[in-house]
Amino acid sequence: MMPSPSRPAFLAAGAALVTVVLWASAFVSIRSAGEVYSPGALALGRLLAGSVALGALCLIRREGWPPRAAWPGIVVSGVLWFGVYMVVLNWGEQQVDAGTAALVVNIGPILIALLGARLLGDPMPPRLLAGMAVSFAGAVTVGLSMSGGGSSSALGVLLCLLAAVAYAGGVVAQKPALARAGALQVTTFGCLVGAVLCLPFAGQLVSEAADAPLPATLNMVYLGLFPTALAFTTWAYALARTTAGRMGATTYAVPALVVLMSWLALGEVPGPLTLAGGALCLAGVAVSRSRGRAARVVAASPRPEPARERSGGSAGSA
Known part of the structure; x- marks a missing residue:
């Protein structure tokens, strides 16, 4: 009985690893692009690049439109996570030092666990709570050690708090959608929703891109192709096969x-x-x-099975 559940569990763990590695690399790219592009323009450029890549992949795979039942979760996660979170976080990190940002933004996984337990019925085992407490302490330690004595503002703290709430709300909204549509569909249309929300920054993006050095623009494109298009798809693939709280805790890496x-x-x-x-x-x-038990790792995996039938198998190779 072990061979069949071990493969999806292994693939989900690999997808989660790809996600955290690419999201970590985003911080290095944002450091360059964020010096040239304003928060809204950077978010829009990143989302446009991601939408083009994801849209092309959907056309190649003939994914089609997600089922109607998946749209509420796609729209909410697109607005909160792809739209609000990216703009607000870019803005907030210009206002506060790294220590404050680490402290405030990293309440996101805690909020995910709480919202997941309340709204999705996700379990909150003691190991999850203990692990999140240890990781949160580590995240704050890293942030404080790298803050370099920077200053913080009340606006910056508020923006980082809003980013954490948007992140948590987006993840929890995305989870039910993944039971009805494939990971690629949910990511593609969520990214498109975020891009539409950021269209008011189009004028800033055009004017800033005209004067931006090539490395900054390439970093923005990289953010769209890899930490957004690829990493958000692998995130959705893994999230469909475990709980929201456990996936949120994974981002502490x-x-x-x-x-x-x-x-x-x-x-x-x-x-x-x-x-x-x-x-x-x-x-x-x-x-x-x-x-502790391999069987529990795959406890949530049966949920995505109907989505594979409805979405042409996209969840199986995101």
């Missing part, structure tokens, strides 16, 4: 990976406190992802 990538790509050697915080993040993720 991002700060540790950002430390490592900054070290390798930018030559920013982390200090002992930063390394300790990164280790705490990874330890907390390991605790929160463990369930």
